[in-house]
Amino acid sequence: xxxxxxxxxxDPGLLHTGWAVVDTCGQxxxxxxxxxxxxxxxxxxxxRLITIFRELDEICKTFEPDECSIEIIFVxxxxxTTLILGQARAAAIVAVANNNISxxxxxxxxIKKALTGAGHADKSAVDKMVKMLLxxxxxxxxxxxxxxxxxxxHTNMVKNLIAK
Amino acid sequence: xxxxxxxxxxDPGLLHTGWAVVDTCGQxxxxxxxxxxxxxxxxxxxxRLITIFRELDEICKTFEPDECSIEIIFVxxxxxTTLILGQARAAAIVAVANNNISxxxxxxxxIKKALTGAGHADKSAVDKMVKMLLxxxxxxxxxxxxxxxxxxxHTNMVKNLIAK
Numbered sequence: 001x002x003x004x005x006x007x008x009x010x011d012p013g014l015l016h017t018g019w020a021v022v023d024t025c026g027q028x029x030x031x032x033x034x035x036x037x038x039x040x041x042x043x044x045x046x047x048r049l050i051t052i053f054r055e056l057d058e059i060c061k062t063f064e065p066d067e068c069s070i071e072i073i074f075v076x077x078x079x080x081t082t083l084i085l086g087q088a089r090a091a092a093i094v095a096v097a098n099n100n101i102s103x104x105x106x107x108x109x110x111i112k113k114a115l116t117g118a119g120h121a122d123k124s125a126v127d128k129m130v131k132m133l134l135x136x137x138x139x140x141x142x143x144x145x146x147x148x149x150x151x152x153x154h155t156n157m158v159k160n161l162i163a164k
Numbered sequence: 165x166x167x168x169x170x171x172x173x174x175d176p177g178l179l180h181t182g183w184a185v186v187d188t189c190g191q192x193x194x195x196x197x198x199x200x201x202x203x204x205x206x207x208x209x210x211x212r213l214i215t216i217f218r219e220l221d222e223i224c225k226t227f228e229p230d231e232c233s234i235e236i237i238f239v240x241x242x243x244x245t246t247l248i249l250g251q252a253r254a255a256a257i258v259a260v261a262n263n264n265i266s267x268x269x270x271x272x273x274x275i276k277k278a279l280t281g282a283g284h285a286d287k288s289a290v291d292k293m294v295k296m297l298l299x300x301x302x303x304x305x306x307x308x309x310x311x312x313x314x315x316x317x318h319t320n321m322v323k324n325l326i327a328k
Contacts, residue, residue, distance in 0.1 A: 045269065049254055050261040079243035083250045090213050090254035097214035105209065 006032070008065035008096065009151025010056070011143050012089040015039070017052050018143030021063045022134070024155040031137040032063060034144050049091040056095035068096045069154030072105045104154055114153040170196070172229035172260065173315025174220070175307050176253040178203070181216050182307030185227045186298070188319040195301040196227060198308050213255040220259035232260045233318030236269045268318055278317040 004025040011018035020034035037055045039048035073089060075082045093103055109119035115129045130137065130149050139145035168189040175182035184198035201219045203212035237253060239246045257267055273283035279293045294301065294313050303309035 046257045046261050046267040049258050053258045053262060073247070075243040075247055079239040079246060082243060082247055083237070083239055086247045086250040087254035087257075090251035091258050093210045093251075094213050094217045094255050094258050097210050098217060103210040 003030075005067065005155070006063065006065045007151045007154050008060070008063065008068045008101070009147045009149070009154065010068065010070045010092050010096070011146035011150055012052070012070065012085065012092045013143060014045075014048050014052075014084050014088040015041075016141065016143040017056070017088060017092060018139075018141065018145070018147035019056065019059055020137070020139075020144065020147040020151045021059075021065060022148065022151040022155060029133055029152065029155055031134045031148070034137060034139060034148055036141050036143050045087070049087060052088055052091040053095045056092055057099065060096060060099040060101060065101055067154065068101050068103045069150050070096075070103060070105055071111060071150060072107050104157075106150075106153065106157070110157075111150055111153040114156040115149055167194075169231065169319070170227065170229045171315045171318050172224070172227065172232045172265070173311045173313070173318065174232065174234045174256050174260070175310035175314055176216070176234065176249065176256045177307060178209075178212050178216075178248050178252040179205075180305065180307040181220070181252060181256060182303075182305065182309070182311035183220065183223055184301070184303075184308065184311040184315045185223075185229060186312065186315040186319060193297055193316065193319055195298045195312075198301060198303060198312055200305055200307050209251070213251060216252055216255040217259045220256055221263065224260060224263040224265060229265055231318065232265050232267045233314050234260075234267060234269055235275060235314060236271050268321075270314075270317065270321070274321075275314055275317040278320040279313055 003023045007022050009020045017037040021032040023030040023032055037052055039051035073085055096103055112121045113119040116125045126149050137148050167187045171186050173184045181201040185196040187194040187196055201216055203215035237249055260267055276285045277283040280289045290313050297316055301312050
């Protein structure tokens, strides 16, 4: 496949940060790689953040994505959890942006809609669509699967933009 | 003054990130430099975060601090503001930790207590103590003054640890 664009999808978290690299060219998509960054449990906040930053920096240098896709987060029922998630997300964004890769931020329901057609699709519908579009990808965790979904959603979004 | 330790204090924010470099040797402290990082208003979230990261990276490379001091943030009345502040804080921590500088995190009342002796000291008491300890420093904004206070508090904390 002639690669038109390489997309890095990120599902950030202080304990587990999922990442996925997907190539796209017209209607075709190809799975390249994916994984999960797991800062060690004994690390403090700043050490966890730098683990996320350095591993994503390495991933950017290895796979050289053209664009990055990441979810916008909102304040949920537990503002403390939101704050922790926000800090993990910032470490991820800084790692990518420091490699001069454009970061695209999407609301969760926009990602679901881009993949399934429904903004309120449940998790199993999203997983089903990911398996259908990229059967080669065999995510070993929910965070990795979500990162693949986030990358795929961006390729759909870009396609829609071009089609307009 | 023989420099025993150089401390970088940071008061993070998405619009204004104050920073200050203070040298310490025993009871002596010396003002080195301070300023405010001001990401341009038209920038989006990821561009603001990378501005904070890159400017602090440059400050770390220029002044080569030994340690960094930064406030712990808590969820306040406005969780959305807390989330934004958390992301700015993470960009700052990653910039410093990526230069292999240890990051020390303190609760706001611990910083106030280390400076004035009272955990619930008001802002004017903190400012007065900063002026007394470092008359040479002429902060041009509240963020810059707070960063100086955060750096100074850490030098007091370290001194207390040694004195124990």
